[in-house]
Amino acid sequence: MTELDNVFWHALSGSQAPYSVGIGAVRRYARGFSPIVAFQDPWAPAFDALAPLCDAGEEVYCDGRSGPAPAGWTVHREFLMHRMVWEGGEPPEDEAPDARPLGGADVEQALALAALTRPGPFGPRTIELGDYFGYFDGPRLVAMAGERACAGRLREISGVCTHPDHQHRGLARRLTSKLIHRQVRRGELPFLHVLVENTGAIALYERLGFQARYQSRARVISRR
Numbered sequence: 001m002t003e004l005d006n007v008f009w010h011a012l013s014g015s016q017a018p019y020s021v022g023i024g025a026v027r028r029y030a031r032g033f034s035p036i037v038a039f040q041d042p043w044a045p046a047f048d049a050l051a052p053l054c055d056a057g058e059e060v061y062c063d064g065r066s067g068p069a070p071a072g073w074t075v076h077r078e079f080l081m082h083r084m085v086w087e088g089g090e091p092p093e094d095e096a097p098d099a100r101p102l103g104g105a106d107v108e109q110a111l112a113l114a115a116l117t118r119p120g121p122f123g124p125r126t127i128e129l130g131d132y133f134g135y136f137d138g139p140r141l142v143a144m145a146g147e148r149a150c151a152g153r154l155r156e157i158s159g160v161c162t163h164p165d166h167q168h169r170g171l172a173r174r175l176t177s178k179l180i181h182r183q184v185r186r187g188e189l190p191f192l193h194v195l196v197e198n199t200g201a202i203a204l205y206e207r208l209g210f211q212a213r214y215q216s217r218a219r220v221i222s223r224r
Contacts, residue, residue, distance in 0.1 A: 003151040004083060004191070004214050006064070008038035010151035019129065026050045028060065032125035034148060034158075037062040047073060054223045061121050063218040077220040080196040085154075088209030091184035096174040102132040102144060109141040110134070110159075117161035120193065126159065133178060135171050142166040145175035147183075155188040173204060180208065 003010040012020040012027040020027045025040040026049045035058070039045040042064020051072070054060055059076060069075040102110060107124050110132070114122035130147025143166060148158035157179050162172050176192075183190045192210065194201050202212070 003154050004085065006038070006040075006042055007083070007149055007151050007154060007156070007191070008036055008063075009040055009042070010154075011149040012038050013040075014152070015150050016129070022049070022053055024049055026053070028053050029123075030125075031123075033123050033129065034121040034126050035060045035123065036121055039064065045070075051223055056224065057222050059220050059222045061218060061220055063216040065219070066217050069221070072224055073221050074224055075219055075221050079218055081193045081216045081218050082196055082202065082212040083214040083216055084192050084194060084202075084205055084210040085213045086180055086184070086190040086209050087211050088180070088184075091181045092177050092208075094178050094181045096133065096135075096178040099133040099135055099175055099178060102127055102134050102141075102146070106132075106134065106141060110144060113141055113144060113161055113163060114159065116163065119159050119161040122159055130155070131179070131182065132159065133175055135166075135175070137166065143171035143175060145172065145179060147179065150188075153187065153189045154191050155183045155186075157183075157190055157192040160192070173208070176205075176208060 019030055019033055021030050022028055025046040028037040037050060037060045045065050047070045110127060111124060127146060132144060132146030134141050134144035143162040145160040147155055149156040157176055160172050160176055180190050
């Protein structure tokens with residue numbers, strides 16, 4: 001499965017190219033989307049080509065390369081992630097028929113929930129990359145999940161998060177199951193990212209049918 005090894009490159013240079021900027025060996029999601037960068041060769045990243053695509057001090061996410069920071073760049077954080085692929089059989093039932101689709105009117109609340117729970121890089125236009133669903137407590141968004149990268153058959157489940165006051169109620173599991181249901185019925189192959197130390201989330205995703213198939217070293221960097 002070649003797309004899985006460098007999934008964001010295949011997404012940004014493929015079906016999601018309209019949402020990206022860059023030429024040659026580097027691309028990134030356009031500003032407003034998730035600040036993710038992809039290199040054609042992640043082990044020999046073209047930082048010179050990336051520099052014009054990033055504002056000074058702007059933090060962006062990339063994966064593949066480790067070692068000292070390249071000249072002119074700062075590494076802020078580095079972490080290991082599992083890239084997990086769904087290996088279930090028949091698509092599960094939609095466990096969240098009552099979840100509400102998220103749209104433009106929900107962006108402010110989605111950004112606030114992502115800032116509080118930190119499910120990964122998230123921007124004001126991220127929900128335009130796929131279907132997003134949420135649960136509300138009255139007018140307040142308390143849980144959400146949606147879709148980000150798309151590379152070939154691979155379709156990423158992302159932005160899975162729950163407000164601390166509403167955890168341990170199965171909201172994230174139900175939303176994730178809903179997305180699996182929809183993707184598999186469309187002929188797509190669900191995948192997702194999770195930090196290797198997040199054993200609770202890994203166990204949840206394994207129960208849903210996901211298995212870790214690739215380990216990625218991600219970094220948050222900025223141009224000085």
